[in-house]
Amino acid sequence: MNRVIIYFMGLSLTGIAEQLKNNNKKVQLIYAFNGVGKTRLSREFKELVNPKHSEEEDNSPIKFLYYNAFTEDLFVWDNDLDGDENRKIIIQPNNFTNLAFGFLKEQGQDGNIANHFKHYTHSSITPKINDDFSEVTFSILRGGDDSINNIKISKGEESNFVWCIFYSLIEQIVEVLNIADANDRSTNDFDHLEYIFIDDPVTSLDENHLIELAVDLAQLIKNSKSEVKFIITTHNPLFYNVLYNELDLKNGYMLELQDDNTYKLTEKKGDSNKCFSYHLFLIQTIKKAIDSNNVQKYHFILLRNLYEKTANFLGYPKWSELLPDDKKLYYNRIIQFTSHSTLSNEIVAEPTEPEKQTVKFLLNHLINNKYYKESSK
Known part of the structure; x- marks a missing residue:
């Protein structure tokens, strides 16, 4: 018989984050409706693992990486309102963007961003990142004079592009950390990485690509042989369900906001479909x-x-x-x-x-x- 076990009731998001950290599991998959607090939970968890004061130290090791709405906010459109021609995304420099682009270029894998983007959109749209990683332009390449440069892509395509940057980054990190001897790794920048937190990378994908992304993400996590742990939150039942099955998980969680503005995390065992209809x-x-x-x-x-x-x-x-x-x-x-x-x-x-x-x-x-x-x- 399936069991539903209530573990954490009446807690703050910090309390929920502490419980997730204490669980000490390789993968924790969490379902929550939009507006409950998934993004805020990722921030609270970050503060537990890698507080701001330690992040600001130049030589502090990288312990935590996350993808959430704040990640997308680092990419801002310049629509060239005067000329209406040179439309581009301006990349706001910060620790994440510097790390992602610098590491991928160093590994010779920065081209994977465009490959992943085109793969998940099945699109003829090609992104081009300039040499100092400060801006991105998008073009439709058709050959000859038929190409269309500096187009503006949809919000969904933009979100997918940002996800592809993050996915390309963690894909390479997993590969590097799978080398057991740190002396043999191409970089030691991630030797202290403890957690990767992923919040809703699927807000705008159609169902076919959503399933594909979930399968690929699950395979990447299964390929990870290091001690890095993954926490994934989503509001999408199909994405949750595909990950749950592809990862062969024995339990998942549901995050709920209660009437008194505290939070409850319910552990779901057995038939995850039954739990979420x-x-x-x-x-x-x-x-x-x-x-x-x-x-x-x-x-x-x-x-x-x-x-x-x-x-x-x-x-x-x-x-x-x-x-x-x-x-x-x-x-x-x-x-x-x-x-x-x-x-x-x-x-x-x-x-x-x-x-x-x-x-x-x-x-x-x-x-x-x-x-x-x-x-x-």
């Missing part, structure tokens, strides 16, 4: 795609997720046991679209019309028979 969320998402005839590959991922969570909650050892009579046929069809090798590339073709009908049939099968009715009790 993910069954309903996934069903609504798949139904919407079916109704608009817009079923894509990632909807097979969501369908499989729904079957897995329902089977787990009901105690079935294999989710395939919930499939209709010709279980092997339907199992193979779902596996074709959801194997890990196809989560983040284009190896498998887009679903055909009969395959889209398979999604509808399997969803209705789960909803209309005893399995889902049992799990909804």
Whole structure:
């Protein structure tokens, strides 16, 4: 039977941060609604691990890195209102931007920022960072005279660009720290790093890229062999759910703001979907795609997720046991679209019309028979 355990009640955000630090876990995944205090929690946690007074010391070691709304605030648009031509993002210099760009350039990996940006947006937009890392311009490169320079990108694309800077940074840090002997590392700047705190990097991604980002982030965390610990907060149920499953976590948390303005952190064990009504969320998402005839590959991922969570909650050892009579046929069809090798590339073709009908049939099968009715009790 699933258990819900209330650990911390009536605490300040500082108290919640202290409890998270005392947990001493490799990964802690936290769900919270917007406005509850995820960003403030990241700041409180930073003060515990790396207070401002120590941060200001020139030779103080790097113990803490975080991504949150403050990270995005370091990137400000200059829209060239007079000429309306030279639009660019001005990068506000601080410890993070100096560290990120300097380290990536030193490692010869600064080009990864543009690669990640284009990967997650599937966009022809190419960012260009100037040599002293003070500004960024964006262009659509089409060859010849058809290229469009100095365009202004959307707020969502901008957020994704900033995330790609941070992701490129921690990707290289993980690789460096995976070298056990500090004397063999290309840099010792991160030898004392204790925590990486990530707050909602997915505010503007579509579901397909959101799943892809979650899978990639989970794989990066699993690749980390050092003592660095990760705390991830999000308001997005799908992002939470993909991370929870990809990381094979045994528990997650839900952060809540109470009526007296104190905070409660609830530990969720067992079926994370049941805790956050993910069954309903996934069903609504798949139904919407079916109704608009817009079923894509990632909807097979969501369908499989729904079957897995329902089977787990009901105690079935294999989710395939919930499939209709010709279980092997339907199992193979779902596996074709959801194997890990196809989560983040284009190896498998887009679903055909009969395959889209398979999604509808399997969803209705789960909803209309005893399995889902049992799990909804």
